[in-house]
Amino acid sequence: MRFVTMNKLLLAPALLLSLAATGCTIETGSMDIEPTPLAGMIGGQTWTFQAGHTSAFLSEGEDEFFATLYPTTFTPCGFSEPSGPHLIVSIPKTPGDYDMDLGRNMTFVAGDRNLVSFDGRIVVDQVTPTRVIGGLAATYDGSNEVSGTFDITICQD
Secondary structure: OHHHHHHHHHHHHHHHHHHHHHOOOOOOOOOOOOOOEOEEEEOOEEEEOOEEEEEOOOOOOOOEEEEEEEOOOOOOOOOOOOOOOEEEEEEEOOOEEEEOOOOOOEEEEEOOEEEEEOEEEEEEEEEOOOEEEEEEEEEEEOOEEEEEEEEEEEEOO
């Protein structure tokens, strides 16, 4: 998994240069997390978290879980995942309160658009061998923002 870490290090300066060239800014800082189930908007459509999972294999050797969160129920750890708007989130493996940044971010997936947000906060309350429980708040723009709590499954592949 050292390849993944090296790619993050190589991509960060390129991303910053790209953002500077286009006039975009990266806003980070603490945000309030709603005490209700994770919900908001993705692609301008109302979105409410129902189920999510992370792969222990894909997260092996990393400090974070690579997680996907969906607005529909499904069988976590199976061979198929739902389609439609969802979130891809880097969730720390250690309980705590974390601001999002270049290395810890979230992607709003809406159709063929992958919108990476660095503006947000993740709180990890509990990590067990089978679950990650916490909350997050993040925004990309007015059409892509979420806040609330989550409870996802850790797949043991």
